[in-house]
Amino acid sequence: MKRQRDNETKRLLDSFQRTATATLGHHRHDWMNDLQILYGYIQLGKHDKLVHCVERIKERMNIESSISKLGIPSLVFYLQSFREVNRSIHLDVEIEEGLQLSGLLDAGQAEELTEAIMDTVRAFQFAGRSSWGEVLVLRMSIFTENQEIVVMFEQEGDYGNAEILRQRIEETVQGKRVRAEQTEPLQASFELRIPC
Secondary structure, eight states, rough: HHHHHHHHHHHHHHHHHHHHHHHHHHHHHHHHHHHHHHHHHHHOHHHHHHHHHHHHHHHHHHHHHHHHHOHHHEEEEEEETHHHHOOSSSEEEEEEEEOOOGSSSSOOOHHHHHHHHHHHHHHHHHHHHHOOOOEEEEEEEEETTTTTTEEEEEEOOOOSSSHHHHHHHHHHTHHHHHHHESTTTTTSSSEEEOOO
């Protein structure tokens, strides 16, 4: 029994390390691409394009910084490694300035919210698309409102069966302190809410 647990722990650790290594490699690759683009604009004397490129890099850095400051390690890791693990969804993340969830939620709430976010993204991945060949674009905003943490999901473009999506999202929050609300009837937009 102990040996089986040890093997399972080792497999999980190996999986985590592979994902972390791949995520770091992906981030390094993105930074190298940005530097090459900047260098190319400098060499070509296209100074007007430099400003736009630097602004895009700055925006990405701000998003990554906001994610890392959320204070829930499992959620931070999930969001930072998302592109490496999920290629069928493009997740745009927006976070209220200065938001630190670790100071607003206890450990149990943080775990429930993280699970609900992951399950909601998975629900969009499998029920929120109209065609399996497309990359789904999903906007996720995290903010506070009326003594609650709100995580809003809005899908861009065509979406699949909104009713099945609603059912799956409602199933993800059953038994949790997180509640799900559809913000627009018959559309792929939902909020997760948890008191803080």
